[in-house]
Amino acid sequence: MPKLTIDNIAINVPEGTTVLKAAQSVGIEIPSMCYLEGCSNHPTCMVCMVKNNANQKMLPSCATKVTEGMDLVSDDAEVFEARKEAIELLLSDHVGDCEAPCRVACPAYMDIPKMNRFIAAGKFDEALKIVKEEIALPGILGHICSAPCEKVCRRKDVDQAVSICLLKRISANEEESFYFPDKKKASGKKAAVIGSGPAGLAAAYHLVKEGHACEVFEKENRLGGSLLEAIEKGDLPESILIKEIEILKQFGVVFTIGQKIEKENWEQIKSSFDAVILATGSGLENVEELGLKSAKTGLWADSDTFATDQTGIFATGSAIRTQKMAVKAVAMGKETAWSVDEFLRKGEGKATKRAFNSRFGTLRKEELSEYLKESVLGDRVEAKSEKGFTKEEAMEEAARCLHCDCRKLDNCKLRVCADIHNADRRRFSFGERNSVVKYYDHESIIYEPEKCIKCGLCIEIAGKYKEETGLTNIGRGFTVKVSVPFNQSINKALTVAAKECAIACPTGALSLRSN
Known part of the structure; x- marks a missing residue:
């Protein structure tokens, strides 16, 4: 040996x-x-x-x-x-997005394409689970979100953007009983959140989800913070706020109203809790009295971890700087909770890090038809009711999604390796990129050749299964492509080995249609 x-x-x-x-x-x-x-x-x-x-x-x-x-x-x-x-x-030769542009544009980083697919299939309960992984207040945001995701939706290059905000709304409104995501094992730690606006409520939700006890303190005798302004303007039904706060209560968040934070009770709160999040909006007047460092825009906090200059004290939302977008406040509350979770477990806050994301830019005119292979024709569905979509309308609208995200979002080896190595996707990108092509006529798989790294695994697997046509390398040198020989269809090429080829593919070039 x-x-x-x-x-x-x-x-x-x-x-x-x-x-x-x-x-x-x-x-x-x-x-x-x-x-x-x-x-x-x-x-x-x-x-x-x-x-x-x-x-x-x-x-x-x-x-x-x-x-x-x-x-x-x-x-x-x-x-x-x-x-x-x-x-x-x-x-440099990879033409494909890891994340759809809509998800990248969403401050809360919600998996919008996956939500759309569940709604299109009539699986509203599954859609809600996807939404609640990232968003604590889907019913509220379904009414007042400014929908930055819709501004980058690729469907608008065909006709009109998908109505993502209304789809999010129905995922929450169709909830027959409260959905509670799994909580992590109880940590034995307690956190306080000062303020019950969108950032504070989101922070509380995610802290409980991470296994910590959480109590929200509100100086007014009514919960909601800046969300009450949306109710007064007629943008948000009060019943939605009441319902989502009730969900938080049943999930485990404790609320105390009429509790203004002053120097005396501030010291008591700090000593009674393992961490405190200040989500007071822009109205915290006694910053210096509480011994906190201020900045021009509000409380000073580390831009990555949301930690203030006092150990165990964090700030979020408009307490740091005014947030005009409710979804941005909700996103900040979530990321602050994640940093606090790290502090409670390891003694130091942590910045949120997104995984590597490949992006190839604007769709060309000739590529629109390729993306429409995974969608349906038809203009944007308009809700006939002020309350939003019916189930049937929502399913019809969700089906317009172009499925811009990668089907191997979580197990693409190229993405994993790029993330580990902090790769620069533009380093060797010179000249014109190749055009996106989708082979979508196979009953169980999809082939996107511009995501292929020419590893040859699918060719070998097809050979092992004795496929009559199979796949092969066509061309030479840098122009070589894995394709179907003799101008046959991919249905003809892969009759028995399709699933194994898709599973073996290290990228999203070959993927199962069900993903």
């Missing part, structure tokens, strides 16, 4: 073992994209590189067999940079 060293760890492995498998045998994880157990190892992605200390050369670990006396490095700065460069080269 040959002996080698990886990261100063000595290993004995059977003859013929790859460096990748040898590393895995001692818990060293090397990223890879084109490798799949049971298939031939053709190192096309070059993401699994390791360095040979003997000559300082880089080797693809998935295809390199162990030899006696090898001395390798898998995790130094040079290896990291080589992998990052390989990923950036793959991204």
Whole structure:
């Protein structure tokens, strides 16, 4: 059995073992994209590189067999940079969005396309679950959200944007019984939220969701903060506010009204709770009296963690700077709660980090028909009632969504590797990008060739299943593409191996239609 060293760890492995498998045998994880157990190892992605200390050369670990006396490095700065460069080269030829533009534009980062798909299928309860993962007050925002998501909706390049806000509203209004997401195990920690406006209510919801006890203090004798202004203007029915606060109460949030924060009770609150969030809107007058640092726009707080200069005290929403958009206040409340959760568990707040997101820009005119393959024709559905959509109207409108997000949002290896390596998707992007094409006529899969990294796994799997046509590489060099030979349809190419090919694909190039 040959002996080698990886990261100063000595290993004995059977003859013929790859460096990748040898590393895995001692818990060293090397990223890879084109490798799949049971298939031939053709190192096309070059993401699994390791360095040979003997000559300082880089080797693809998935295809390199162990030899006696090898001395390798898998995790130094040079290896990291080589992998990052390989990923950036793959991204230069990648035409596809990870997240749909609507979700990126949503301050609360709601998974809008997934909500749309559930509503289109008549699964309103499932749609609500998606909404409530990110948004504490969907019924309220369904009435007063300024809908920045609709301004970037790609459907408007065809006719009109999808009515995302009204769809969000019906997901909350159609709730026959209160939906409560799973809570994490009780932490034994207590947090106070000062203020019951949109930021404060959202912070309280997410703190309880994370497993902490939470009490909201409101100086007025009525809950809602700035949301009461929307009621007075006629933009928000009071019944919606009452309903969503009742949901929060049943979820576990405790409310105390008529409790103005002054110097005396401020010290008591600080000593009674493990963390405090100031969500007082722009009306906190006694900042200096409470010993807090102020800024030109309001309370001073770290722009990433929302922590003030006092340990355990955080600020959010208009308490930091005036928020004209309710959805932005809700988003800030959520992110503040996540930072407080980190503080309660580890002693220090943490900034919210979004995963890597590939974006290819504006759709070309010729690409609109490709996206319409996953949608329906027809103008925007107008609600016949002031209350919003009926179920039938909502299903019809949701079906207009173009499905701009990637079907492998959470398990695309290219995205995972790009995120880990902080890749720059523009580094090697020169000249015109390729046009989006969607093969949508297969009953169980979709093929988007401009997301393909030419790993060849689908070709090999189709061959194993003895597909009569299968897939093949067409072209040479940089112009090579994986496609169906002899101008056949993808239905003809993949009759039995389609599902396995889609599962094996390291990106969203081949994906299951059901995703």
